[in-house]
Amino acid sequence: MTPPADLPAATPPGGAPTRDEDGYAPLADYAGIGDGRSVALIAKDGSVDWWAVPDLHGVPAFAALLDPREGGSISLRPDEPFTVERGYVGDTNVVATEFVTRSGRVRVTDALNTGVAGRLPWSELARRVEGVEGHVPMRWEVSPGSALGVLAPWADEHETGPLLKLDDLTMGVRCGDVGSHETHGSSVTGHFRTAPGSRGVLGVVATSREPLYLPGADQLDSRIDRTVRGWQDWSDTLVWSGSWEKAVRRAALALKLLLYAPTGAIAAAATTSVPERLDGGKNWDYRYTWVRDTAYTLDAFVRLGLHEEVHAAVSWLLATVERHGPELQPFYSLDGELPGGSRRRDVPGYRRSAPVVDGNDAAGQLQLGPYGDLFQTVFLCVQEGHVLDARTSRVLADLADRCCDDWQRRDAGMWELHDERHFTLSKMSCWQALDRAARLADGGHLPGNPRRWRMESARIREWVAEHCWSEERQAYTLHAGTEDLDAGVLLGARFGFDRGPRMASTVTAVRQELGTGPLLHRYSGMQKEEGAFLACTFWAVEALAFTDQLEQAKHLMDEVLALTDGPGLLSEMVDPRDGSLLGNLPQALSYLGLINAACAVDEVERREA
Secondary structure (H helix, E strand, O other): OOOOOOOOOOOOOOOOOOOOOOOOOOHHHOEEEEOOOOEEEEOOOOEEEEEEOOOOOOOEEEOOOOOOOOOEEEEEEEOOOOEEEEEEOOOOOOEEEEEEEOOEEEEEEEEEOEEOOEEOOOEEEEEEEEEEEEOOEEEEEEEEOOOOOOOOOEEEEEOOEEEEEEOOEEEEEEEEOOOOEEEEOOEEEEEEEOOOOOEEEEEEEEEEOOOOOOOOHHHHHHHHHHHHHHHHHHHOOOOOOOOOHHHHHHHHHHHHHOEEOOOOEEOOOOOEOOOOOOOOOOOOEOOOEEHHHHHHHHHHHHHOOOHHHHHHHHHHHHHHHHHOOOOOOOEEOOOOOOOOOOEEEOOOOHHHOOOEEEOOHHHHOOOOHHHHHHHHHHHHHHHOOOOOOHHHHHHHHHHHHHHHHHOOOOEOOOOOOOOOEOEHHHHHHHHHHHHHHHHHHHOOOOOOOOHHHHHHHHHHHHHHHHHOEEOOOOEEOOEOOOOOOEHHHHHHHHHOOOOOHHHHHHHHHHHHHHEEOOEEOOEOOHHHOOOEEHHHHHHHHHHHHHOOOHHHHHHHHHHHHHHHOOOOOOOOEEOOOOOOEEOOOOOHHHHHHHHHHHHHHHHHHHHHO
16 A cells, blocks of 8 residues: 555644543544444544444444443554654545654554445454564554443454454454464453564454454455545545635545445434533433434535435435334434433443433434425435435425424424523524425425415514514524524524525624634533534534625634644534533534535635636
8 A cells, every 4th residue: 555645743743642541532632434334433542442333323342432441442552652643544534643663663554444345244444554664562452342331242262363252243353463462351462563664464353143254364454455445436526626625525534434324324423422521411422313414414415526425315314204204303313213212321431521321312302403404405405316206205295384383383402402492593494494395396396385385484584583583682592582692593594594684793793702712602601511512613604605704704714624623533512721622523513514614605706706
């Protein structure tokens, strides 16, 4: 494999990766690899601290991210002090890390491998080790954890190598020129020394409830190169000619990690329970697919020319909505089922910020936002040349009729709050749903007379103008009857609900009250409870662009990208006090916000030109 032309430093020159006294790494230290089925997070010191295998929403066999002592990890690093340089191999989700020690330099290339025809029928994490300079002592350990405190792993010796078992999960450790291995209870370890030009590979292959194929180390090594080529071929299909090309392409690659290939569903994030604040209390499981995230992803993918992903996601979403109707759920499991409740796990959590939860309780909430998200998804799909089948058209027409009634109800809102209110963004989303439904009907894509949908959408606009606008604040408010502000209402500019003076002044008010530098908190009062929500800044960029404040939009975009630049992943939030990341990662909404903000600026620039 040809090494990357340039490896951006993950730390200042001479810097070394750091963990605190309890063994936790900063979230900014993690890079991600994936195979279309799962995502593994690799810390800067060479430890795979999160890998739910074989499925993204499955058993987290390696979860040191949430439990450094018992969670499990796959470590590979020099056996002496080192500094690190790290980056992705070109436009791929394959990670190259160079360790520099007093003895020399070593390159490690990490991939979740794919095969000739795409995703492998088993999971395969491969780590190539190349000696670059000198003779560097290395050590490695494959140590599965307790699956968040519910299972007990154990190791066994097979005639072809060591096996690790965790309930129905079987994992084989594959070694090639990385020293002899030793088995200790539930882990496998080894030591070796690199030399200039040396090359070895350490791999883990896994299946659940099925036989396990044990490939040779040379096969794992060659599949790393194939995986690089596969990612590069996919990246070559991206169409982008606007500004911030590097950031947009990396965001698209991160979103591709979260696309669950077996169904086409798009996960909100790859992890659970990474806290929104370090004293605990705001920890959620995001390994589900939200209708909202799907809509925003398709909006981004359409603009980037990714037609296959659009078709897969739309087809899956429409079939899932129909199967579980007539009510529209805010989110579904990645395999298309209705989510169950959550269960707390007895593990410490990231930086000891419990609780750790498996599952999500928000499924039972009434949320009106998915109406707009679903109809926007279908609208984009049709614009791209898709033709709706008759059954889907009837289901959508029925949902539009339901929206005509439901928009008048209180709901939990986009932020899934416990007190139901007449949230402004929910009303805007219902307007979006009925507006898009009427347009689809005009084009012959939905049955029925769109007259009612137009009448109700007009009523919603009037209702919001009367009940959700504050003359004092000169802004749309969080909900009817309050003066509190919500950065989420800035999405109304994207929807086309309002791109005039009221939305322009709302951007100003939101940035003044909820902003810290370029960062924004979600809504009034959150400055004291959690970090700034990254997507909100990108929504502000969109709103500025769409309200004829283009130069401000571009300046804000530059500012936030300067804060998030680097080979790490974007999480949900940033602590404005020190720039540290908070919340689950990689976070789809953050990357979606980035792409759609760049698209908004590009759209306005093209229109002005």
